[in-house]
Amino acid sequence: MFIVREGLNVVSHKVQAIVLTALKLFIALGLVNFSYAKEFSLPAENSRLIGELQYHQIVKGDYFQMLAEKYDVGFLALMAANPGVDPFLPPEGAQLVIPNEMLLPFGKREGIIVNLPELRLYYFPPNENSVHVFPVGIGRQGLATPKTVSYISEKREDPVWRPTEEMKARYFSQHGRKLADEVAAGPNNPFGKYALRLGTSVFLLHGSNQRFGIGMRASSGCIRLYDDDIKWLYQNIDVGTPIRIVEQNIKLSYEPNKKLIEVHSPLTPEDSATESLISSTVKRFVGNLPENKKILAEQIKQPKGLVAELVVN
Numbered sequence: 001m002f003i004v005r006e007g008l009n010v011v012s013h014k015v016q017a018i019v020l021t022a023l024k025l026f027i028a029l030g031l032v033n034f035s036y037a038k039e040f041s042l043p044a045e046n047s048r049l050i051g052e053l054q055y056h057q058i059v060k061g062d063y064f065q066m067l068a069e070k071y072d073v074g075f076l077a078l079m080a081a082n083p084g085v086d087p088f089l090p091p092e093g094a095q096l097v098i099p100n101e102m103l104l105p106f107g108k109r110e111g112i113i114v115n116l117p118e119l120r121l122y123y124f125p126p127n128e129n130s131v132h133v134f135p136v137g138i139g140r141q142g143l144a145t146p147k148t149v150s151y152i153s154e155k156r157e158d159p160v161w162r163p164t165e166e167m168k169a170r171y172f173s174q175h176g177r178k179l180a181d182e183v184a185a186g187p188n189n190p191f192g193k194y195a196l197r198l199g200t201s202v203f204l205l206h207g208s209n210q211r212f213g214i215g216m217r218a219s220s221g222c223i224r225l226y227d228d229d230i231k232w233l234y235q236n237i238d239v240g241t242p243i244r245i246v247e248q249n250i251k252l253s254y255e256p257n258k259k260l261i262e263v264h265s266p267l268t269p270e271d272s273a274t275e276s277l278i279s280s281t282v283k284r285f286v287g288n289l290p291e292n293k294k295i296l297a298e299q300i301k302q303p304k305g306l307v308a309e310l311v312v313n
Contacts, residue, residue: 038072038100042109042129048253049260049307050131054098058090065212069226071098074119074135074215080265080305101307103251103262104131111242112152114138114223116145117249117264118305119215121205121223123233134233135215137208137224141268145221145245150199152241155234158185159195159206167220192227194234198243206230217267249303250278252285259285259310263299286310 040050056067064087068075079087081099090096105115105122113122114136121134139145161183172178183189192207204222207230213219214226223245225233251262261282278300286292292310299308 038133040131040133042124042131043104047255048104048106048251049101049255050104051101051133053101053306056096056098058092058094058096060092062090063088064090067096067098068135068215071100072133072135073099075212076119076215077135077305078215080303083302083304097306099305102133103253103260103307105246105248105251107244107246112237112244114145114243114245116147116245116247117267119217121225123237125236132232134225134229137213137216137218139219139221140217143220144267145219145223146203147247148198148201148243148245150201150243150245152196152205152237152239152243153199154197155239156195156197157234158193159189159191159204160184161189161191192230194227194230196230196233196237205233250282252282258312260307261285261296261299261310262305262307263296263303264305265303287313289313 038051043049054071056062056071064078065075068078071078075087077099078096079085081097082090085091085094085096102118102120105113107113109124109131110126111124113124114120115122116138119136119138121136123132123134124130125132167179185193187209190209191204192209195204195206197204202221206222206224207227208214208224214224218224247267249264249266253260278296282296286296287310289311295308295310
């Protein structure tokens with residue numbers, strides 16, 4: 001299951017199936033153009049703000065999956081930033097917000113950081129003043145991608161896929177037929193062309209033989225990237241690169257003469273309660289001004305994943 005949110009409500013399995021089916025159709029028709037993940041200059045150490053908002057005016061034939069790939073953002077990120085807009089038939093002439101402005105996750109600017117709630121991967125090349133940002137797909141509910149501190153232990157080109165016994169049992173119960181013990185490289189391999197292993201675990205960063213599911217919760221726990229993006233990572237990172245998988249629903253930053261906040265939907269319905277999202281750190285950051293409390297309440301009620309500015313005393 002992947003999560004699509006309207007406010008903090010989880011969309012039903014039936015709607016999720018409709019979304020995935022429609023994406024398959026659009027992609028099968030060859031209407032999507034790939035582009036590479038964004039590279040941003042790093043801000044000063046006391047700043048976390050990178051990028052800038054972009055806008056796109058809808059023309060006939062546009063739909064969210066195409067635009068998500070064109071602008072290097074996740075499908076759900078585009079939906080969250082534009083609530084109420086039909087992702088398959090957006091109205092011609094409408095102006096969409098493209099969420100290419102963001103706050104860096106909290107933590108050392110090193111190696112790879114995957115922030116699960118925002119469905120983004122950040123890569124900080126060594127000895128460079130830049131960060132590369134990739135949309136990713138992560139584990140669906142019940143098969144969650146784990147939070148961890150690890151490293152890239154192995155790089156594989158043309159990986160063989162060997163489904164686990166659990167995967168085979170689940171597939172048989174859902175489809176009434178058996179999965180092969182292994183799938184060689186090629187169009188039927190769900191790992192795509194490249195894979196990067198996390199430590200000694202079974203979890204991978206990998207491509208895909210299906211162009212939907214990036215920027216969604218749709219995998220069995222691994223982290224999916226567009227084929228061009230995993231190819232770039234494969235060619236540009238070394239074995240031993242550290243990776244941290246974190247869960248930061250709310251990101252904060254003090255910037256010159258302003259305070260910024262960015263809120264993303266929680267990973268599970270159990271985390272949807274307002275108080276569970278608002279830590280003491282967030283409360284101190286927001287302060288007691290009624291205007292700021294209102295901004296926070298609105299962001300929690302309907303997370304858009306966009307950077308919002310708070311009032312400074």
